Amino acid sequence: MSTLPANGSVRPITRWGEDVMHRLNQPVTDFGDELQTLVADMVATMIAAEGVGLAANQVGVDLQVFVFDCPDADGNHVQGVVCNPVIHLPEGKDRRLDEGDEGCLSLPGAFTKCVRPDFARVTGVDQHGEPVSYEGTGLLARCLQHETDHTQGTVFGDRLSRKYRKRLFAEAEEFAPEYPADWPVSPMAVHEGHHEESQAT
Numbered sequence: 466m467s468t469l470p471a472n473g474s475v476r477p478i479t480r481w482g483e484d485v486m487h488r489l490n491q492p493v494t495d496f497g498d499e500l501q502t503l504v505a506d507m508v509a510t511m512i513a514a515e516g517v518g519l520a521a522n523q524v525g526v527d528l529q530v531f532v533f534d535c536p537d538a539d540g541n542h543v544q545g546v547v548c549n550p551v552i553h554l555p556e557g558k559d560r561r562l563d564e565g566d567e568g569c570l571s572l573p574g575a576f577t578k579c580v581r582p583d584f585a586r587v588t589g590v591d592q593h594g595e596p597v598s599y600e601g602t603g604l605l606a607r608c609l610q611h612e613t614d615h616t617q618g619t620v621f622g623d624r625l626s627r628k629y630r631k632r633l634f635a636e637a638e639e640f641a642p643e644y645p646a647d648w649p650v651s652p653m654a655v656h657e658g659h660h661e662e663s664q665a666t
C-alpha cells in the first residue's frame with residue numbers, strides 16, 4: 466500500500482536543456498498547501514511516466530524536493546518524499562561501485578551504464594518538515610543519488626564519459642518522436658519493440 470500523497474494531477478515532464486534542470490535549486494522553506502499540491506502532482510506524474518523517482522525541477526519547479534517509489538537490490542519497494550536532501554555515500558573500504566543501467570524521465574527512452582556507489586543514504590525532511598532518512602542498495606541506491614543530483618542541478622549525463630554521453634544522446638534522439646512535448650500528460654506513442662527492461666528516474 467502506498468504511503469505517498471495521492472490524488473495529484475499529472476504535469477508535463479521538463480527535459481534536459483531547460484535551465485531549471487542545470488542549476489542548484491532553492492531549498493524548501495514553506496511547507497504549506499502549495500508544497501502539498503506539488504508533491505501530490507509529482508507522485509501522479511512519476512506513476513504516469515512509470516518512473517521510480519522524480520524531482521521537482523522535472524516538473525519545472527525550482528525547489529529541492531523529490532519523490533520516489535523504488536525497489537532495492539532485494540526487490541523491497543521503498544517510497545518517500547525528501548525535501549532538502551543530503552546524500553551520504555560509503556567511503557574507503559566500504560565504497561563499492563556498481564555499473565548499472567541508468568535512465569532519466571527528463572531524457573526519456575535512453576539508458577546507459579553509469580558508475581555509482583552501490584549503497585546510499587539520504588537525509589532531509591518530508592513534505593511536513595519532519596526529519597527523514599532513507600538508505601538502500603541496488604536501484605534504490607542509484608535512485609537516491611540520481612534524485613539528489615537533480616536538486617543540485619546535476620543530471621546523470623554530467624557523470625558520464627564523453628563516449629557514453631554521446632551514445633546516450635543518440636539513443637534519446639531515436640526515442641524522442643515517441644514522447645509528446647507534454648508527456649506523460651499525453652501518453653507516449655505505441656511503438657513495437659520498445660525496451661522496457663530498465664526504469665528511469
Ligand SMILES: [Zn+2]
Binds near residue numbers: 611615
Ligand atoms: Zn532524472
